[in-house]
Amino acid sequence: MGWLSKIFKGSSHNVSEGQYDWRYSANSNENYPSTSQDAWSDTEDIDRAIAISLSEENKKGKHVIADESQLEEDEQLARALQESLNFDSLPENGNRNGNYVDPNFSCGRICAGCNVEIGHGRFLSCMGSIWHPECFRCHACHQPIADYEFSMSGNYPYHKFCYKEHYHPKCDVCNHFIPTNAAGLIEYRAHPFWAQKYCPKHEHDRTSRCCSCERMEPQDTKYVALDDGRSLCLECLDSAIMDTDQCQPLYLDIREFYESLNMKVEQQVPLLLVERQALNEAMDGEKSGHHHMPETRGLCLSEEQTISTVLRRPRIGAGNRAMDMRTEPYKLTRRCEVTAILILYGLPRLLTGSILAHEMMHAWMRLSGYRTLSPDVEEGICQVLAHMWLESQRASAEQSNQRTSSPFDKKLGEFFKHQIESDTSPVYGNGFRAGNQAVLKYGLQRTLDHIRFTGTFPY
Known part of the structure; x- marks a missing residue:
């Protein structure tokens, strides 16, 4: 990305x-x-x-x-x-x-x-x-x-x-001097936020990348290998939410955040943490909706399905591999326009929360009777709410004199905001920028009223 x-x-x-x-x-x-x-x-x-x-x-x-x-x-x-x-x-x-x-x-x-x-x-x-x-x-x-x-x-x-x-720059993966290319110049790859520099060859030599912060795995550090093929760096692992029960306090926090915006979610929508395979299967079974590529990390379901949810968090075994994770099938029945919210397990609290805030906005609009919207408008306003929640977490950390969050957590929160702001996709990226501009100019409530009646952002 x-x-x-x-x-x-x-x-x-x-x-x-x-x-x-x-x-x-x-x-x-x-x-x-x-x-x-x-x-x-x-x-x-x-x-x-x-x-x-x-x-x-x-x-x-x-x-x-x-x-x-x-x-x-x-x-x-x-x-x-x-x-x-x-x-x-x-x-x-x-x-x-x-x-x-x-x-x-x-x-x-x-x-x-x-x-x-x-x-x-x-x-x-x-x-x-x-x-x-x-x-x-x-x-x-x-x-x-x-x-x-x-x-x-x-x-x-x-x-x-x-x-x-x-x-002469050194590679942050292998710690060697970055070699010159055929033209005799030093060529390297760099992450746009973390400024991590590495040799171009590491993009093709199966070097792991953290599924949360997206940093490449240094050769002197071992990332945690999750059961579904993803890797997680040790810093992101510190605040990772690994099972459905562990996510419930965060779910309540997001609901309170929506209530503070006068956008109470009336229905008790089930929240399930799932593996990558279960999320992909649920996405295939969903008849409507736009999904973020290359990988979707959350989903607001409206169809009746049976989902395999993570019931017990895995333990970290030999070789930094997640082991002994317990899952169970969960039958979803349709009693309203939303049947469940699914989130990938194993992501840090701030990332899990921003995904949940995004999917909660999908649920709120469906339960509030919004018309079918174009993908850029619906996904754009959902990204605006995810961004607003991340900003609320930053402000809350500052008010508490920074005692409850580590320096890395603060940096990680800025990274997730940066991801939303710099997204290049026409739907999620352009949609967010248009929606955010409207909210900054007219306020959230007037923007939502305009979307309800016209299906577009006010300009």
């Missing part, structure tokens, strides 16, 4: 001063710091560079020197570098030619790391600045970068490994 496919193209930070055209991909372009040891380790190369520089000065008519002082400074720096290199390997106060080398001589450049003047010895020239080797440090681990290659993000250098640890 609404999965996102994303291409990760690396850090959003801009590269410093436009010096590097850097992108994160399978074959990242790396930056190479130059050192006095690496770049000018050969004294003959330095002599040649000085000679060329001096000869260029004497060539007239070929080049225009824009800044003679800069040229002079560069020549001085080159000579100083040669003397510095010679000094490293020479006896104190002497060089190869027996000339005295001033130990206090400095090239006059300031280290970009410590802001101290660069003296004799090795140094790095990179990122448009000069550095002591020990001052050129990784922005992540703060250790000197001794490798020839390094990565950059914004104005900060990183060890290649540190950059990967900080910016």
